[in-house]
Amino acid sequence: xxxxxxxxxxxxxxxxxxxxxxxxxxxxxxxxxxxxxxxxxxxxxxxxxxxxxxxxxxxxxxxxxxxxxxxxxxxxxxxxxxxxxxxxxxxxxxxxxxxxxxxxxxxxxxxxxxxxxxxxxxxxxxxxxxxxxxxxxxxxxxxxxxxxxxxxxxxxxxxxxxxxxxxxxxxxxxxxxxxxxxxxxxxxxxxxxxxxxxxxxxxxxxxxxxxxxxxxxxxxxxxxxxxxxxxxxxxxxxxxxxxxxxxxxxxxxxxxxxxxxxxxxxxxxxxxxxxxxxxxxxxxxxxxxxxxxxxxxxxxxxxxxxxxxxxxxxxxxxxxxxxxxxx
Amino acid sequence: xxxxxxxxxxxxxxxxxxxxxxxxxxxxxxxxxxxxxxxxxxxxxxxxxxxxxxxxxxxxxxxxxxxxxxxxxxxxxxxxxxxxxxxxxxxxxxxxxxxxxxxxxxxxxxxxxxxxxxxxxxxxxxxxxxxxxxxxxxxxxxxxxxxxxxxxxxxxxxxxxxxxxxxxxxxxxxxxxxxxxxxxxxxxxxxxxxxxxxxxxxxxxxxxxxxxxxxxxxxxxxxxxxxxxxxxxxxxxxxxxxxxxxxxxxxxxxxxxxxxxxxxxxxxxxxxxxxxxxxxxxxxxxxxxxxxxxxxxxxxxxxxxxxxxxxxxxxxxxxxxxxxxxxx
Numbered sequence: 001x002x003x004x005x006x007x008x009x010x011x012x013x014x015x016x017x018x019x020x021x022x023x024x025x026x027x028x029x030x031x032x033x034x035x036x037x038x039x040x041x042x043x044x045x046x047x048x049x050x051x052x053x054x055x056x057x058x059x060x061x062x063x064x065x066x067x068x069x070x071x072x073x074x075x076x077x078x079x080x081x082x083x084x085x086x087x088x089x090x091x092x093x094x095x096x097x098x099x100x101x102x103x104x105x106x107x108x109x110x111x112x113x114x115x116x117x118x119x120x121x122x123x124x125x126x127x128x129x130x131x132x133x134x135x136x137x138x139x140x141x142x143x144x145x146x147x148x149x150x151x152x153x154x155x156x157x158x159x160x161x162x163x164x165x166x167x168x169x170x171x172x173x174x175x176x177x178x179x180x181x182x183x184x185x186x187x188x189x190x191x192x193x194x195x196x197x198x199x200x201x202x203x204x205x206x207x208x209x210x211x212x213x214x215x216x217x218x219x220x221x222x223x224x225x226x227x228x229x230x231x232x233x234x235x236x237x238x239x240x241x242x243x244x245x246x247x248x249x250x251x252x253x254x255x256x257x258x259x260x261x262x263x264x265x266x267x268x269x270x271x272x273x274x275x276x277x278x279x280x281x282x283x284x285x286x287x288x289x290x291x292x293x294x295x296x297x298x299x300x301x302x303x304x305x306x307x308x309x310x311x312x313x314x315x316x317x318x319x320x321x322x323x324x325x326x327x
Numbered sequence: 328x329x330x331x332x333x334x335x336x337x338x339x340x341x342x343x344x345x346x347x348x349x350x351x352x353x354x355x356x357x358x359x360x361x362x363x364x365x366x367x368x369x370x371x372x373x374x375x376x377x378x379x380x381x382x383x384x385x386x387x388x389x390x391x392x393x394x395x396x397x398x399x400x401x402x403x404x405x406x407x408x409x410x411x412x413x414x415x416x417x418x419x420x421x422x423x424x425x426x427x428x429x430x431x432x433x434x435x436x437x438x439x440x441x442x443x444x445x446x447x448x449x450x451x452x453x454x455x456x457x458x459x460x461x462x463x464x465x466x467x468x469x470x471x472x473x474x475x476x477x478x479x480x481x482x483x484x485x486x487x488x489x490x491x492x493x494x495x496x497x498x499x500x501x502x503x504x505x506x507x508x509x510x511x512x513x514x515x516x517x518x519x520x521x522x523x524x525x526x527x528x529x530x531x532x533x534x535x536x537x538x539x540x541x542x543x544x545x546x547x548x549x550x551x552x553x554x555x556x557x558x559x560x561x562x563x564x565x566x567x568x569x570x571x572x573x574x575x576x577x578x579x580x581x582x583x584x585x586x587x588x589x590x591x592x593x594x595x596x597x598x599x600x601x602x603x604x605x606x607x608x609x610x611x612x613x614x615x616x617x618x619x620x621x622x623x624x625x626x627x628x629x630x631x632x633x634x635x636x637x638x639x640x641x642x643x644x645x646x647x648x649x650x651x652x653x654x655x
Contacts, residue, residue: 063403097436106435113402113439118426124392125427128399128407135355135381136404158392165387319437320471321570322495325523 011281012290014052018213018269019294021048021072024081027298028071028088028102032248036305037088040117041102042069046211046243049268050175051076053216054143054236057224058171061111063133063142065126067175068103068117073145077112079105081297082304091308098311099319111140120146120153123172127159130168134231141169141227149180151197152188160201163233170233171223175210177242182254198235210238211266214275241266330515337507339484340370344408347492348378351406354492357384357393358410358446367412368448368507394420394445398428398497401443406492414449414463414501421466428497429472440495444488450541451591451628451639452505460628460635462592464540467499468568468601474498475569476522479543481511483566486520494522503541522567525575531561534585534649537576537602539565542589542640549645558653568598576602577610584615585652591639594622616652621645 025043032041044051051072055064066073074084079095087094088102096106096115104115113129116122126144133140150156151174163170174194178185185192198205204226208219216238223234241263245252276282334342347354356371362385365372375383386393390411397409411417417424428441451460467475474496478484484502491498528543529550538546543564550560563579565571580586586606588599599620606618621640628638 095436096434096438099436100434104434106438108435108438114435116427118422121391121395121422121427124395124423125399125402127392128396128401129403130399131396132400132403132405135400155391155395158387158389159395161387162389162392162396317471319433319435321474322432322440325494325496 008281011276012286014056014213015273015276015282015287016290016294017076018048018052018272019290020081020297021052021075022269023294023298024075024085024301025071027302028085029244029248031302037102039101039103040068041088041248042246043242043244044069044072046263046267047175047177047240048072049213049216049272050173050210050238050240051145053213054145054171054173054220056217057220058141058143061140063111063113063126063129063140064145065113065116065122065129065142066145067119067122067147067150068115070105070115070145071102074105074107074112077107077110079107079110079112081301085301085305086308089305089308090310091305092311093304093308120150120155122146123150123155123159124162126170127163127166127168130163130170130233131166134166134168139228141171141224143171143173145173145175147180148174148176148178148185148194149188151194152180160197160203160235164201164203167232169227169231171227172233172235174235174237176237176239179242179246179255181246182250184254195235195237203233203235205235205237207237207239210240211268211271213268213272331512332515333510334481334513335507336481336484336509336511337368337370339481339511339513340502341372341374343485343488344371345374345377347408347488348374348382351492353404354406354408355382355384356408356410357386357397359386359388359412361385361410366410368504370507371410390416390419391423395423395427397443397445398423398441401441402431402439406442406444408444408446408488408492411445411447413459413504414447414461415459417447417463424467424473424497424499425470429470432496433472441497442495444491444498444500446500446502448504449501450503450505451623451635454630454632454635456630457627462540462590462623464501464568465592465597468598470569472497473569474522474567475501477501477539477566477568478503479538479540479564479566480528481513482518483520485513486518487522490520490522498522501540505541506544509544523572525563525565525567525572527561527579528564529560529562531559531583533559533583533653534587535561535563535576535579535583536587536589536645536649537563537565537579538589539568539598540591542591545640545642546589546645549642549649552642552646553649556650558649560649565598565602571601571605573605573609577606580606580610581613584613586614586618587621587645587648587652588618589621589640589645591623593625594620595625597622616655619648619652621648
């Protein structure tokens with residue numbers, strides 16, 4: 001177990017992060033049913049080990065681009081839960097001033113570039129950001145999360161080719177949750193071993209159990225190290241599963257409850273908690289305390305969102321163009 | 328009078344790119360065949376040798392991929408000039424332009440700028456048939472968040488890029504293949520143009536001919552012919568198709584009391600329909616006669632020359648309509 005080489009504090013921090021995602025989203029779903037949050041709300045529940053494990057392997061200056069299922073990524077990157085919740089409430093105290101909502105969380109100061117909701121369209125942007133870093137001789141890498149659905153888009157293939165051709169430092173993280181909305185992997189990909197798409201672009205790749213936080217950490221650290229030493233891109237496929245519906249509108253007619261229940265046995269949170277307990281890196285008492293802290297932080301996030309304010313309608317056309325045209 | 332020099336539209340475009348590369352290390356040109364081939368239309372010929380592979384980047388045929396990469400590079404602090412070989416292929420990258428470049432600033436609550444410059448050659452002519460003859464400026468002009476510029480003169484061919492690179496917002500520039508070999512006069516000294524305003528290319532008192540792009544030249548020629556008949560036409564080059572310089576055309580119409588809008592693009596849901604609507608909404612009582620339009624015929628452009636010519640406004644069409652508007 002890799003965690004043995006890490007200290008107790010680190011393990012606790014990770015448990016806090018992964019728990020925070022779960023409780024934050026459970027609360028968000030609740031607020032959605034109360035109509036406090038509207039539009040699309042895509043929950044990451046079940047997949048939390050991926051964002052938690054990958055992002056901990058990055059440095060703060062590294063860029064992150066994620067999908068519309070990105071609450072977890074934003075939280076692990078260190079964005080304030082209250083500011084994220086306020087965004088989902090559409091309040092101007094939100095990270096995107098309420099203009100984006102659940103699918104468009106941005107925080108430039110934390111190098112968090114969305115919140116991108118056209119499937120596959122942020123992959124070329126990630127390549128461009130990595131190209132810029134290379135040209136500007138910055139050491140940062142760009143990490144791009146996407147689902148296996150995106151891997152069927154032409155832009156996935158264009159981005160893989162460009163990244164490898166230009167040898168730019170991108171970590172492509174495929175969050176393979178087995179369903180592109182409601183259509184299973186076997187109906188969408190001729191080659192279902194997704195990591196094999198790496199070598200066809202001369203790109204290093206690997207697959208990891210995305211339900212196992214420690215395994216994701218180990219695989220990500222390895223991938224990141226390789227990118228930093230070679231300057232070349234890497235494709236990391238994380239096999240995972242979404243416990244909840246695709247969005248709040250999804251009636252889940254395409255999969256058996258039995259299948260979902262089977263996957264729930266692999267829940268990354270108890271798995272990681274038990275591993276920490278077993279390694280004596282945490283005590284049950286401390287686990288309980290962490291749970292309490294998470295509850296408290298989620299409560300505070302809701303309070304922050306509730307007390308937030310809506311932008312005046314007079315501001316409607318703000319941010320369409322920059323105020324100062326010549327810079 | 329300051330000294331002038333003769334220059335082709337192509338050479339003016341190239342000078343602008345060279346100047347941008349020379350003055351700013353963060354500027355680079357990327358596009359299909361821009362380097363080793365020298366540019367599909369020879370606009371960037373010689374620049375690879377003059378600069379480097381890092382500054383003049385040949386890219387694979389992946390419009391969405393490299394336009395998206397240009398957007399990402401702009402978000403991360405560079406000033407990319409992305410050349411899409413022709414507007415015909417531009418729609419393959421339309422999602423990147425509309426959903427990423429144009430939305431990012433707004434969607435992020437003002438945090439993230441996309442200072443990318445996208446150049447596309449455009450226009451109808453040379454018997455290239457339905458898939459290679461397009462005037463699609465209106466598609467882009469429809470999108471809030473973009474600055475859409477149409478280069479109808481040598482002055483703009485030389486000056487627009489510099490202004491576009493200073494903009495913190497995404498700028499889409501249309502260049503016209505049919506004008507590349509055309510010679511024009513430019514002053515010896517540096518040209519400064521802005522990318523916010525329309526420009527009167529010829530002053531006149533009897534009618535305002537409002538136009539853009541490759542049609543500017545046809546309108547100027549038509550105006551010269553009309554002069555012989557005693558009609559003084561004002562030619563207003565819109566230049567900026569988004570956001571429109573409404574004040575400029577409303578002022579011109581208020582002086583001449585007649586408005587004709589000329590464009591190569593298909594008539595329906597076009598730039599001319601927008602300009603016409605705004606004149607009707609805001610300067611209706613200034614008009615002596617109804618607004619008229621001379622536009623592209625609503626047909627995929629056919630291959631034979633006589634049919635191709637009939638598909639886009641010609642000088643004689645413009646002259647005819649103006650005469651009817653003035654002496655009904």
